[in-house]
Amino acid sequence: MSIYNATVPQYAKILRQLDSWLTKSAAHAETVGFDPNNFLACRLAPDQFALTRQVQACCDTAKFAVSRLTGGEAPSHADTETTMDELHARIAATIAYIESVDESAFEGAGDRVIGLPFAKGMGCKGGEYLNSFALPNFYFHIGHAYAILRHNGVALGKYDFVGGMDMFPIEA
Amino acid sequence: MSIYNATVPQYAKILRQLDSWLTKSAAHAETVGFDPNNFLACRLAPDQFALTRQVQACCDTAKFAVSRLTGGEAPSHADTETTMDELHARIAATIAYIESVDESAFEGAGDRVIGLPFAKGMGCKGGEYLNSFALPNFYFHIGHAYAILRHNGVALGKYDFVGGMDMFPIEA
Numbered sequence: 377m378s379i380y381n382a383t384v385p386q387y388a389k390i391l392r393q394l395d396s397w398l399t400k401s402a403a404h405a406e407t408v409g410f411d412p413n414n415f416l417a418c419r420l421a422p423d424q425f426a427l428t429r430q431v432q433a434c435c436d437t438a439k440f441a442v443s444r445l446t447g448g449e450a451p452s453h454a455d456t457e458t459t460m461d462e463l464h465a466r467i468a469a470t471i472a473y474i475e476s477v478d479e480s481a482f483e484g485a486g487d488r489v490i491g492l493p494f495a496k497g498m499g500c501k502g503g504e505y506l507n508s509f510a511l512p513n514f515y516f517h518i519g520h521a522y523a524i525l526r527h528n529g530v531a532l533g534k535y536d537f538v539g540g541m542d543m544f545p546i547e548a
Numbered sequence: 549m550s551i552y553n554a555t556v557p558q559y560a561k562i563l564r565q566l567d568s569w570l571t572k573s574a575a576h577a578e579t580v581g582f583d584p585n586n587f588l589a590c591r592l593a594p595d596q597f598a599l600t601r602q603v604q605a606c607c608d609t610a611k612f613a614v615s616r617l618t619g620g621e622a623p624s625h626a627d628t629e630t631t632m633d634e635l636h637a638r639i640a641a642t643i644a645y646i647e648s649v650d651e652s653a654f655e656g657a658g659d660r661v662i663g664l665p666f667a668k669g670m671g672c673k674g675g676e677y678l679n680s681f682a683l684p685n686f687y688f689h690i691g692h693a694y695a696i697l698r699h700n701g702v703a704l705g706k707y708d709f710v711g712g713m714d715m716f717p718i719e720a
Binding site: 377378379381382385386389390420421424485486489491492495497498499500501502503504505506507508509511512513515516518519520522523526527529534537538539540541542543544545546 | 549550551553554557558561562592593596657658661663664667669670671672673674675676677678679680681683684685687688690691692694695698699701706709710711712713714715716717718
């Protein structure tokens with residue numbers, strides 16, 4: 377169990393699932409006959425983020441988890457996406473960044489002291505940061521992106537969310 | 549970074565957050581003046597699980613992750629809950645089980661071969677099982693439980709989802 381496996385492959389896989397939800401949503405819109413970009417302003421409650429901001433947050437929580445755990449610098453994004461195509465590009469850029477970080481950069485990440493942007497002057501260890509903040513926060517936005525699309529009629533299922541895994545035959 | 553820290557404390561913390569959402573939902577129902585158990589049948593789409601089944605699934609994904617990773621036996625639950633009180637009890641029983649498993653039981657869990665109930669004759673290693681299936685699956689149901697309540701007017705916020713963390717003062 378390495379902190380690398382708990383971050384880069386998990387984030388990249390789920391971000392690719394997110395990307396596929398947008399693709400399926402656009403196909404659904406085409407079938408029904410409406411502009412797929414209509415999904416971008418959908419939200420589950422009037423005081424929650426709409427889909428665009430949820431996708432941006434999915435990307436940011438993933439990239440900042442990787443940059444903070446490795447002491448690296450995450451690429452900056454202006455949050456100016458207004459189309460499905462731009463959201464696909466944002467996800468692709470995020471995956472490209474996190475997969476560019478070498479596994480060796482995570483050495484000692486579990487004990488690295490990480491300053492918390494939402495609590496000035498406070499920090500926590502990398503392992504605690506990952507399990508108590510970065511993963512729950514990532515899945516908060518991922519879950520909402522999925523739920524917004526599902527609630528609005530896109531035929532997504534559990535496999536679309538969880539995705540594949542590295543399995544092999546075993547004795548019964 | 550231990551597989552224990554990635555499972556028991558994370559699952560237990562988020563299940564306690566889930567428990568607090570039910571408490572806040574009941575308070576909201578009392579303020580508005582309706583039966584809090586009305587929430588149990590709410591769902592985000594007609595072909596998705598309602599709240600009761602989402603809470604049961606949150607509990608089951610947590611308990612089975614722990615039992616499979618440690619080669620232990622998870623307690624059986626009959627899925628007969630029909631009230632908020634019974635859902636609180638289900639969550640409490642799940643937390644009690646996962647916190648009863650000693651950290652030492654997770655030794656070697658990352659390489660333990662785990663049979664997959666949804667793919668007969670197939671298995672995967674514990675670390676892959678956790679990152680590629682158990683955590684995403686847990687957060688799928690957790691996210692939906694939250695989203696159902698939030699969508700139905702309960703005043704939950706990000707902190708209610710993510711919860712606290714073990715932080716300390718650092719030099720600015």
